[in-house]
Amino acid sequence: MATAILLQPRTPPDYHRIASSKLTIPSDPEVSIPVGILACDPLLRSLDTTVVSATIVQPPAAAAEKSKKATKKAVAAPSLPTEPLLHVQLHDTVIFPEGGGQPTDIGTLTVKADGSSWEVLQAKRHGGHAVHYVRVKGDADAALKAFAPGTEVTVALGDEGYERRYDHMSMHTSQHLLSALLETRLDVPTLSWSLTTYPSPCYVEVPRGLTAEEVLSIQNEANRLVFEGRKVHVEVEELDNSAEPTQVQKTESGRAIGKALPEDYTGGVKRVVVIDGVDRNPCCGTHLPSIHNLQLFLLPHTEALSRSSTTNARLYFLAGPRLITYLTSTHNIAARTSAIMSCGPPLLPERVSQVVEERKKVEKRVNDLEAELAEQIAKTVLADQATKAGEGLVATHLHRVEDSTNALGFLSSVASAVSSKAEKYLSSRPYLFVLSSTPSTQTQNTSSVVLVIGSDDKIVKQIGDALKVKVGIKGGGKGPRWSGKYTGVWKATKENTAIADVLNEMQS
Known part of the structure; x- marks a missing residue:
């Protein structure tokens, strides 16, 4: 039986070239x-x-x-x-x-x-x-x-160290290739670049945004060169410390392009990284001896960055181990989502669109039903209060158990319906209604909502202040409405009773 032998990759002998005798x-x-x-x-x-x-x-x-x-x-x-x-x-x-x-x-x-x-x-x-x-x-x-x-x-x-190094080399060499093509094909200089933490995409910062067509053209050109397997080598010569410092090129806005040698770089050498027929660039980093395995993927958009009077952009890219990780991750996401949606990956966009449209219809139907329910609750509460004798303040508390995603919104619908129909059922009598809602399942971190409406702003504020002190509801309001939140387990025998006591005091 044949056995595969994995050989360590070797660097060509002409990778490192001393350019000075x-x-x-x-x-x-x-x-x-x-x-x-x-x-x-x-x-x-x-x-x-x-x-x-x-x-x-x-x-x-x-x-x-x-x-x-x-x-x-x-x-x-x-x-x-x-x-x-x-x-x-x-x-x-x-x-x-x-x-x-x-x-x-x-x-x-x-x-x-x-x-x-x-x-x-x-x-x-x-x-x-x-x-x-x-x-x-x-x-x-x-x-x-x-x-x-x-x-x-x-x-x-x-x-661990070699995997880290290989990832860094893959992204660094890819950045040299990308920046060279942006400069020579689109006349777009690289202002800076960032080697981000694995497995995030790295990016180059450029002075303007790129169109989708420009991004695709650069990606295609880069991968054509990758397919050709262009070689990479390093040329070194002695560093002339007596020479004038290299002036960093700048854009019209004054932004520096790249960096000059650090001022404390003494005793080293001048080092240039060369991608055959593509780029020559001073660099002290480590680079792969060939771009043949650096399939380059550019995210098809640029991220705008506004800085004072200039607008720069970031172009994100992936290559080497990060590209493999990205493809594996996106494939797994697509596969899991396809299983949930009971369709193949090619049909995912269509199926997701269907689900979104159906959800919109369901949400509209729920909103319509909640509006009808709010109207009915308001009529029932007002009709019940209208049957009670008396000429003073009408004050009552309505508590509901609701698992709505927007409990406060539903209570607001009820409050609006109450306000619009109060004159019909209560004539000119002053009124004060406390509406509260809790979810069906509660814990010590559960939030219950409370909404107070009334015909007199002063009374609404007084009841709100009283609810803060005696029930522990945190909130505030303005005019005829006051809203708040209660955190914890809402107990009818405790919180409902406390609200009833506050209302009785108010009526007195």
Whole structure:
């Protein structure tokens, strides 16, 4: 029986290209390789290297707190503990230090001498070199001893770290492809981009909205290039720190397009990512060696963003693992919905439209019936009060058990009917009606509604104030109406009795 053998993907030998005869990669294990030429194989998962330096650092309280705050869209860096951390600098590393819009990798450091494994929470660029933020295990002095300069270690991404890296590379390389096509095909520059938290779509921010036709044309062109399997490579050369800083291009509104090199980027290299025949773009991030598996899906709309006198837009996109997750999720949703609607996925829009139309008809019928019922209740209540002798204030309470989605709306219909018919049944006698409604099933968090109407604004306010104090109803009103809400279990022997007592006092 044949057995499938899964081979690890390999990066082509010409992926990393040194474009200058003056630039060499340091081979001395006591020297840290600059950012930009670290472990030049983007698919490499682990690497044997040596420790250059290690220090114990106490994270500032503000920084530790900031690391815990995740935004809705941007990728949040892994949290840093408040206790001391090891800052470890290696000769080389496969763990990417955040930069270029791409978040930090995570991974482990394993000391070869004793096999101890240490968690790398983040990696950041300090000047032109990568520093690993390592969680301290036990005594700080022992941790420093474990990572003494010259110590041989294995730095690795691990399964979780590699999946994270692969996702980031897929989205980052796709963004380069997308931005290049927007610029060359539509003359639309990318103002910024955001690598959002998995599995959300990432987005590029552009100076104007795009039509559905423009979005589709860019998507088709991108996927034609993906089908061709355009290669990606990196070119590096020495960084000329004596040169004038690169001026960032700006739009007519003054908005910057992209970013220049950070001011503290010293000792590194100048690095350009090239998609063959498509794009050349300075970038320090990690990228796949080919776009052949990066089928690009653009959400067919742009989200408008108004900022002072300009209106920018966001175009969302998916590729790689995020696209697979998106397709799986949407398929499952469609399949579950189809089962509920008893039809195949192609018929879902038609069947949902039918259900919506039927629901509208049902809601109209319910509204009509509630209006008829409100009229009938008002007639019954007024007729009953009209039979009672007396010339003073007509005051009564009507309580109903209703499972209506809009109980207050129904009581308002009853109140309106009462107001319109009061003169006919009660002549000129003053009146005060308290209407209340509770659902059939109640808990301590159940909300019951109360509506007060009357012929005298002053009396309505007095009864409302009394209901607040003696029944615990929270509410307010103006003129001849007052409404409120009661939270808890409404008991006829308690709340109804309390309302009756308030009304009796009012009549007195």
